Amino acid sequence: MRDAPGINLINASVTLSGKTILHPLSLTLTEARIGIIGRNGSGKTTLLRLIAGLTPPSTGSVQINGLNPAQDRKALLAQLGILFQNPDHQILFPTVEEELAFGLIQQGHPNPAAAVQTLLAAECRSHWAKAPTHTLSQGQRHYLCLLAVLLMNPGTILLDEPFAGLDLPTKARLTRRLAALPQRLITITHAPAAVALADRVLWLDAGHIRADGPAAATIKAFTAEMARLGEQDADTHLAG
Amino acid sequence: MLTLTSPVETWAHRLPAGAKLGALTATTVLLFALKSPLALAAAATLVAAIIATGGHSFARASLAMLRPLLPFIVIVALWHLITRAPGEGAAIVLRMLAAVAAANFVTMTTRLADMIATLQRAARPLARLGLNPRTFALAIALTIRFIPVMLKRMTTLRHAWRARSPRRPGWRILMPATLAALDDAENTAEALRARGGTG
Amino acid sequence: MEKNLTHIALFAALIAVLGLVPKIDLASGVPITAQSLGIMLCGTVLGARNGAAAVLLFLFLTLCGLPLLAGGRGGFGLLASPTIGYLIGFPVAAFVAGAITTHLRANIGLASTIGAFLGGLVLLNGFGVVGMSVMLDKTLPEAALLAAPYMIGDTIKAVLAGLITQTIAAARPAALLSRR
Numbered sequence: 246m247r248d249a250p251g252i253n254l255i256n257a258s259v260t261l262s263g264k265t266i267l268h269p270l271s272l273t274l275t276e277a278r279i280g281i282i283g284r285n286g287s288g289k290t291t292l293l294r295l296i297a298g299l300t301p302p303s304t305g306s307v308q309i310n311g312l313n314p315a316q317d318r319k320a321l322l323a324q325l326g327i328l329f330q331n332p333d334h335q336i337l338f339p340t341v342e343e344e345l346a347f348g349l350i351q352q353g354h355p356n357p358a359a360a361v362q363t364l365l366a367a368e369c370r371s372h373w374a375k376a377p378t379h380t381l382s383q384g385q386r387h388y389l390c391l392l393a394v395l396l397m398n399p400g401t402i403l404l405d406e407p408f409a410g411l412d413l414p415t416k417a418r419l420t421r422r423l424a425a426l427p428q429r430l431i432t433i434t435h436a437p438a439a440v441a442l443a444d445r446v447l448w449l450d451a452g453h454i455r456a457d458g459p460a461a462a463t464i465k466a467f468t469a470e471m472a473r474l475g476e477q478d479a480d481t482h483l484a485g
Numbered sequence: 486m487l488t489l490t491s492p493v494e495t496w497a498h499r500l501p502a503g504a505k506l507g508a509l510t511a512t513t514v515l516l517f518a519l520k521s522p523l524a525l526a527a528a529a530t531l532v533a534a535i536i537a538t539g540g541h542s543f544a545r546a547s548l549a550m551l552r553p554l555l556p557f558i559v560i561v562a563l564w565h566l567i568t569r570a571p572g573e574g575a576a577i578v579l580r581m582l583a584a585v586a587a588a589n590f591v592t593m594t595t596r597l598a599d600m601i602a603t604l605q606r607a608a609r610p611l612a613r614l615g616l617n618p619r620t621f622a623l624a625i626a627l628t629i630r631f632i633p634v635m636l637k638r639m640t641t642l643r644h645a646w647r648a649r650s651p652r653r654p655g656w657r658i659l660m661p662a663t664l665a666a667l668d669d670a671e672n673t674a675e676a677l678r679a680r681g682g683t684g
Numbered sequence: 685m686e687k688n689l690t691h692i693a694l695f696a697a698l699i700a701v702l703g704l705v706p707k708i709d710l711a712s713g714v715p716i717t718a719q720s721l722g723i724m725l726c727g728t729v730l731g732a733r734n735g736a737a738a739v740l741l742f743l744f745l746t747l748c749g750l751p752l753l754a755g756g757r758g759g760f761g762l763l764a765s766p767t768i769g770y771l772i773g774f775p776v777a778a779f780v781a782g783a784i785t786t787h788l789r790a791n792i793g794l795a796s797t798i799g800a801f802l803g804g805l806v807l808l809n810g811f812g813v814v815g816m817s818v819m820l821d822k823t824l825p826e827a828a829l830l831a832a833p834y835m836i837g838d839t840i841k842a843v844l845a846g847l848i849t850q851t852i853a854a855a856r857p858a859a860l861l862s863r864r
Binding site for chain 2: 689692
C-alpha cells in the first residue's frame with residue numbers, strides 16, 4: 246500500500262450552471278478517519294467529486310499528495326478509491342469476476358484474473374466468481390463494490406453514504422469491515438452515527454464549512470441544528 | 486429541461502404554432518421550387534431579415550443553430566468549385582440555409598408545450614390507426630420526466646467508470662444503462678397499474 | 685399494456701440521454717456517439733413495434749424543440765437538413781432490427797447482430813443516402829460517397845448492439861421483449 250496522501254484544497258470552489266455549489270474551500274485532510282456531514286443538498290457529493298477529480302474546481306486548486314486529480318487520472322487511481330452510494334449505479338459488469346477485474350485491467354495489472362481469484366478465496370467467496378451481479382442481494386452488492394475498490398489498493402477511500410438503505414446485519418458487517426481497513430477513509434453522510442468514531446468531522450452547510458474539529462463537538466452542533474430545523478414546519482424552498 | 490425556444494420574446498412568439506407551421510410548409514415548398522441562385526439569395530435574405538427582427542442575441546442564437554450544416558456547406562462548395570458549377574452549388578447552399586433557418590425560427594419562437602399540443606392535435610386522426618391520444622400524452626410525459634433521471638444515472642455510471650479507469654468510458658457502460666432502463670420500465674408499469682392503469 | 689407504454693417511453697429517454705452525455709470510446713480509443721447504437725438497441729431489445737415506437741417518440745420530442753439529437757440538435761430545422769434521410773430511417777432501422785431479432789431462427793447474439801447490421805447499417809444508410817441525394821442535388825452514388833466514411837463505425841456499432849443484446853438476454857431473459 247502506498248503512503249496515504251495528504252488532500253489539499255486551496256480556495257477550491259465549484260459552480261455549475263451558474264449556481265455556486267461549493268464556496269471557496271481551503272482544507273488540508275490528513276487524518277485516518279474523516280467524516281463530512283451535512284444535509285442532503287449541502288454539496289457533500291460535489292465535494293466528493295471535487296476531491297476525486299471527477300469535477301474540476303471552478304476556482305482554486307485541489308491536490309492529492311501533489312497530484313492534480315482532475316488531470317493525473319492514472320496516477321490518482323492508484324491513490325484514491327471511491328465507494329458510491331448506490332451499487333446499481335456503480336456495478337458495470339454482468340459477472341462478479343468481470344466487475345472485480347475491471348479496475349486491475351485498467352491499471353495494467355499483469356494478472357488480474359489471478360488477483361481476483363486470490364481475493365475471493367481470502368473472503369471465502371470463491372463461488373461468487375461466475376455469479377451474475379444482479380442476482381446478489383443488496384448487501385452483497387455493496388460488498389462487491391467495496392471489494393472492487395480494495396483490489397486497486399488505494400491509500401484513501403472516499404465513501405458516499407455507505408450505509409444508506411442497508412439492513413442492520415449488513416450495516417454491522419460493513420462497519421466492522423471498514424473499521425479494520427488500513428486505508429484513510431473519508432465518509433460523506435447525512436447520518437452522524439456513521440462517523441461518530443472519526444478523528445475529524447467537518448459539517449458542510451450549503452456549500453460552506455460550518456464546523457470542523459473533533460467528532461463529538463461537530464456532531465453535537467450538527468444534531469442540535471437538525472433538531473431545530475426539524476421542529477420548524479415544511480421545507481417549502483424550491484432550488485430551481 | 487432546456488428547450489430550443491428562445492428566451493428573448495419576439496412578435497412571433499405570440500403567433501399560434503399551427504399558423505407558423507403552415508407558413509413554414511409553404512415557405513419550404515417555395516424554396517424547393519426555386520432554382521436560380523439569385524432568387525434563392527433573395528429568399529435567404531428575406532429569411533435573414535425576418536430573423537433579424539428578433540434582435541441581436543436572437544439572431545446570434547439562430548446562427549449558432551446553423552453550425553451543424555457547416556460540413557455540408559464546405560463539401561458542396563468544394564464539389565461545385567471543382568466541377569466548375571458554382572451557380573448550382575450556391576443554389577443548393579442558399580436553399581439549405583434558408584429552409585433550415587426558417588424552420589429553426591419556428592422552433593425558436595414556439596414554446597415546447599404549445600408545439601407538443603399542436604402536433605398532438607394534428608396526430609388525432611392517427612387514433613384510427615391505434616394511436617390512443619391519452620396513451621400518447623402519457624408517453625410524452627413519462628419520457629420528459631425520465632430524461633433528467635436517466636441523465637443523472639448515466640453521469641454517475643460514467644463517474645464510477647472513471648473512478649477505476651483513466652480512460653473515457655467504453656461501450657460496456659451501455660450495459661448497466663440499458664438494464665436500468667428496462668428495470669425502470671418494469672417499475673413504472675407497476676406504479677401505473679397501481680394508480681388505475683392506462684386501459 | 686402499461687408495460688409497452690413504459691418501455692417505449694423509457695427507451696425514448698435512453699436514446700435522448702445517449703445524445704446528451706459525452707461520447708464513449710470504441711475499443712481503439714476512437715470516440716463515438718452512442719445514440720445510433722441506442723436506436724439499434726431499441727429494436728433488438730424491445731422488438732420491432734415497441735422499438736420503432738420508442739424511436740418515433742424520441743423524434744417527436746426532438747422535432748418539438750428539445751435538443752436531444754447528438755450535438756444538442758433539435759427542432760424543425762432537422763427536417764430541412766441534408767441528414768433528414770437518417771431521421772426518417774431511424775424508426776425503420778429499429779423496426780427491421782427488431783423484426784429480424786425476433787423472427788430469425790438463430791441465437792439471440794447472432795440474430796440481433798444481423799438485425800442491427802441490416803437495420804442499423806444497410807437500411808439506415810440507404811435512407812440517409814437518398815435523403816442527402818435529394819437535399820444536396822446529387823446522384824445516389826455521389827451521396828453514397830459522403831456516407832461511406834461512417835460505414836466502419838456503423839459496422840462496429842452493429843456488432844456491439846449484438847453483444848449488448850446477448851448480454852441482456854443472459855442477465856435478464858424475461859426483460860428482453862424482442863424474444864418473449
